[in-house]
Amino acid sequence: MMIKRFLTTAAVVSALTVAVFAENYPYRNDALWVTVPDHADWLYETGDSAVIDISLYRYGEPAAGVTVNYTLGDDNMPDDSKGSLVLDSEGRGRVNIGTMQRPGFRDLRLGATMTDGYSTAHHVKVGFSPERLRHFTGEPADFDSFWQKALEEDARFPLKYTIEPVEKYTTDKMTCSLVKLQLNPEGRSMWAYLFIPKGEGKFPAVLCPPGAGVKTIKEPMLHRYYGEGGMIRAEIEIHGCHPELPEEEFARLRKEKGDYLKFGLEDPDSYYMKDVYLGCRRFLDLLTSLPQWDGVNLFTQGGSQGGALAITTAALDPRVTACVANHPALSDMTGYLSEKCGGYPHHFRKNRAEATPEKIRTLEMYDVVNFAKRLRCPVRMTWGFNDNTCPPTTSYEVWNVITAPKEALITPINEHWTSSTTERGHYDWLRKQVRPTD
Numbered sequence: 001m002m003i004k005r006f007l008t009t010a011a012v013v014s015a016l017t018v019a020v021f022a023e024n025y026p027y028r029n030d031a032l033w034v035t036v037p038d039h040a041d042w043l044y045e046t047g048d049s050a051v052i053d054i055s056l057y058r059y060g061e062p063a064a065g066v067t068v069n070y071t072l073g074d075d076n077m078p079d080d081s082k083g084s085l086v087l088d089s090e091g092r093g094r095v096n097i098g099t100m101q102r103p104g105f106r107d108l109r110l111g112a113t114m115t116d117g118y119s120t121a122h123h124v125k126v127g128f129s130p131e132r133l134r135h136f137t138g139e140p141a142d143f144d145s146f147w148q149k150a151l152e153e154d155a156r157f158p159l160k161y162t163i164e165p166v167e168k169y170t171t172d173k174m175t176c177s178l179v180k181l182q183l184n185p186e187g188r189s190m191w192a193y194l195f196i197p198k199g200e201g202k203f204p205a206v207l208c209p210p211g212a213g214v215k216t217i218k219e220p221m222l223h224r225y226y227g228e229g230g231m232i233r234a235e236i237e238i239h240g241c242h243p244e245l246p247e248e249e250f251a252r253l254r255k256e257k258g259d260y261l262k263f264g265l266e267d268p269d270s271y272y273m274k275d276v277y278l279g280c281r282r283f284l285d286l287l288t289s290l291p292q293w294d295g296v297n298l299f300t301q302g303g304s305q306g307g308a309l310a311i312t313t314a315a316l317d318p319r320v321t322a323c324v325a326n327h328p329a330l331s332d333m334t335g336y337l338s339e340k341c342g343g344y345p346h347h348f349r350k351n352r353a354e355a356t357p358e359k360i361r362t363l364e365m366y367d368v369v370n371f372a373k374r375l376r377c378p379v380r381m382t383w384g385f386n387d388n389t390c391p392p393t394t395s396y397e398v399w400n401v402i403t404a405p406k407e408a409l410i411t412p413i414n415e416h417w418t419s420s421t422t423e424r425g426h427y428d429w430l431r432k433q434v435r436p437t438d
Contacts, residue, residue: 031120062091075105076341100128135397136338174227192236195227204297205232205287209309217243315371322433327383327390331368343394384414
């Protein structure tokens with residue numbers, strides 16, 4: 001097991017964007033918050049007090065004398081205390097946020113209004129013994145038999161797909177094709193852009209499931225270095241939506257399918273995500289059928305919902321030889337029924353009365369923590385502490401149950417994003433996982 005931490009040299013800054021703009025950060029924001037915990041890695045033992053140094057700048061000038069109002073709460077949970085402080089002549093202040101007596105994260109939520117009425121906000125989370133966090137979601141006694149039956153039934157349907165060249169994404173080093181994969185006799189399907197390196201030889205293959213939402217396949221050329229660097233890569237969607245549909249059609253489909261993570265929750269067999277989980281695995285059948293595949297190296301890689309699907313697919317198919325997941329969603333999904341947060345899509349956060357035994361059982365059957373326990377291939381995970389979409393609590397809960405060889409890149413400042421450097425690091429890590437084919 002290996003844990004790497006990215007540490008800022010002097011300051012931690014809010015509202016960062018992926019480093020594709022040649023501008024100072026935060027991107028096009030008048031205000032700059034700098035929040036520095038007194039532990040460089042933002043981690044404390046339960047019972048320790050955490051102190052946060054705060055600086056605020058407007059147009060790069062210290063916000064001297066500005067009042068900062070703040071609240072405190074556990075990770076993705078309501079405020080439980082509040083306070084205020086006046087920044088000194090250098091725009092600085094300090095808050096002792098106290099401690100936690102049980103493992104978890106504490107969130108300092110900051111706000112300030114300047115004399116001209118301009119308002120700005122920031123937050124910073126620090127962890128208390130998160131390596132001891134344990135998920136709340138249970139594991140059904142028939143978890144393995146349910147999925148074994150589902151895989152056996154799925155295997156009875158032959159591999160069926162169409163494929164057509166896509167010239168606009170083809171380069172001198174790789175080809176691109178648009179694939180439509182049929183999932184079942186009822187006609188449900190998924191689409192993918194399939195990138196295959198040009199030239200002689202056999203290549204590793206990577207499945208890249210998407211983040212949440214009903215949308216086109218986002219920026220298919222963003223990770224072109226996979227195909228051009230010698231890896232087959234499938235960038236997929238999960239709703240059967242042709243990626244070239246006009247935005248007006250996607251807007252209509254979002255209204256129709258926007259709550260898909262709730263569809264069929266009353267029964268594990270009718271849940272919307274059953275075809276998704278099996279469909280991602282079926283894409284591995286497609287990738288391994290390609291004559292260009294090297295016959296050994298098969299990877300999954302994704303972020304958020306895609307990180308969840310990277311893990312579930314790797315757990316369902318022993319052919320997967322390495323897995324990369326950014327801040328996986330669908331993790332500890334019943335967590336809000338305890339005294340802590342749950343994972344995206346935050347079931348029962350607003351109304352615990354919706355948590356029927358049938359829905360709880362379905363979520364347990366699909367929860368990433370129960371798949372993560374069954375991973376056998378090497379795993380790389382990365383997550384940030386300031387993430388409210390897929391909170392650090394649930395990322396740690398996934399990480400803590402993985403018994404396979406694993407490596408973590410912890411980037412405390414990150415909200416729900418990863419930098420281009422981190423994404424390129426995934427590719428470099430996967431290159432190191434490539435096994436000889438002789």
